[in-house]
Amino acid sequence: MTVLPEAGDWRSRLPWSEADTHKHARGRLAVVSGPAHRTGAARLAARAALRIGAGLVRVMASPAAIPVLAASLEAVMVEPFDGADDLGHRLREVDAVVIGPAAGMGEETVGNLHALARTGAVLVVDADALSVFESHPDDLFALLDRDDVLTPHGGEFVRLFPDLADLPSTEAAAQASVRADAVVLLKGHETVIAAPDGRVAVNPNGSPWLATAGTGDVLAGMIGGLAAQHMDSFDAACAAAWIHAEAARRFGPGLIAEDLPDLIPGILAGLAPKDLRPS
Ligand SMILES: NC(=O)C1=CN([C@@H]2O[C@H](COP(=O)(O)OP(=O)(O)OC[C@H]3O[C@@H](n4cnc5c(N)ncnc54)[C@H](O)[C@@H]3O)[C@@H](O)[C@H]2O)[C@@H](O)CC1
Ligand SMILES: Nc1ncnc2c1ncn2[C@@H]1O[C@H](COP(=O)(O)OP(=O)(O)O)[C@@H](O)[C@H]1O
DSSP states (O other): OEEEGGGTTGGGGOOOOOTTOOTTTTOEEEEEOOOTTOOHHHHHHHHHHHHTTOSEEEEEEOGGGHHHHHTTOSSSEEEEOOSHHHHHHHTTTOSEEEEOTTOOSSHHHHHHHHHHHTTOOEEEEOTHHHHTTTTOHHHHHHHOOTTOEEOOOHHHHHHHOGGGTTSOHHHHHHHHHHHHTSEEEEOSSSOEEEOTTSEEEEOTTOOGGGOSTTHHHHHHHHHHHHHHTTOOHHHHHHHHHHHHHHHHHHHOTTOOTTHHHHHHHHHHHHHSOGGGSOO
C-alpha cells in the first residue's frame, strides 16, 4: 500500500479542452434519477458534472419524474426511460454514469445497475446503489470493472465491508478496493481513495463545511464528470475530492450543497494551464 502525499499528482493529469473539441468529445455523462419526489440528488450531481467539464450531461428518469426535472434543469438534458433494458440501451454510447443518489432501495436500482454494467461506461456507484447490496455485496462487486468507483460514506462502507470497518481508514479503503476490484473513495473528514492496483491517497484539504446534505451527491457528479472526460478513475476521485473540499473552504459558513457546483470554475481556473485561464 503506497499512501501518496497530497493525493498524488492528479493536477498534471486534469483533462482540458483541445481547440477542435466538441461536446460529445468532452465527455458524455448520465445520472440516474430517483422518483418524482426525490430528484434533487440527481440534479446536484448532474450540475456538478457539467461544471467540472463534461460536455454533455443527461439525467435519466421515470416518465413521472420528467416534469419535475425539466422544470428545474437547463443545460442538463432530461430523458425518460422505461425499465432497466431501455436504460442500458439508451446509454450504450455514454462515457460514465452516476447511479445511487436518492435512487431508491428497491430491485429497480439493482436491475438498473446490471444494465449499466453491460454498457462499458465508467460507473460511479453511490448511496442507495451501495446500500441496496448490504445483504449480498459480492453481487455488486461481480458487476464492477476496475475503473468503476464506489463512493461510500462511513455508514455505507459498513454495509458493504462490515469486517473492514474497524481498520484505519487507509487500510480499510485499500482492502475494500482489492475486494471490489474497483476504485473505492471512502468519505469522511479525511477522505481516502484507493485503487485495486495498490494506490492509496488521503485527501489533504477536507472541510467540515461539507457536513451538510447533498454534498456527497455533488462529489459523485464531479467524479463522474472527470471520468467521462477519460481521466483515470483514481485520479478523478482524488481530483474531485480536493476540488470539492477546496470549494467548501472558499465558501465557508452557510455552505449548502447547491453552492458547490458554481464554485468549481474558479478553482479550475487556478489549476488550468496559463493559455486556458480566463483573461
Ligand atoms: N437533496 C437530496 O435529494 C438528497 C438526497 N439524499 C439521498 O438520501 C438517501 C439517504 O442518504 P443518507 O446518507 O442520509 O442515508 P443512509 O441511508 O446511508 O443512512 C444514514 C444512516 O447511516 C448512518 N451513518 C453511519 N455513518 C455515517 C456517515 N459517515 N455518514 C452518514 N450516515 C452515516 C447514519 O447514522 C444514519 O442512521 C440517499 O439516497 C441519498 O442519496 C442525500 O444525499 C441528501 C440530499
Ligand atoms: N467533518 C467533515 N469534514 C470534512 N468533510 C466532511 C465532513 N463530514 C462530511 N464530509 C464530506 O461531506 C460529504 C458528505 O457526503 P455524504 O455523506 O454522501 O452526504 P449526502 O448523502 O448527504 O450527499 C463527503 O464528501 C464527506 O467527505
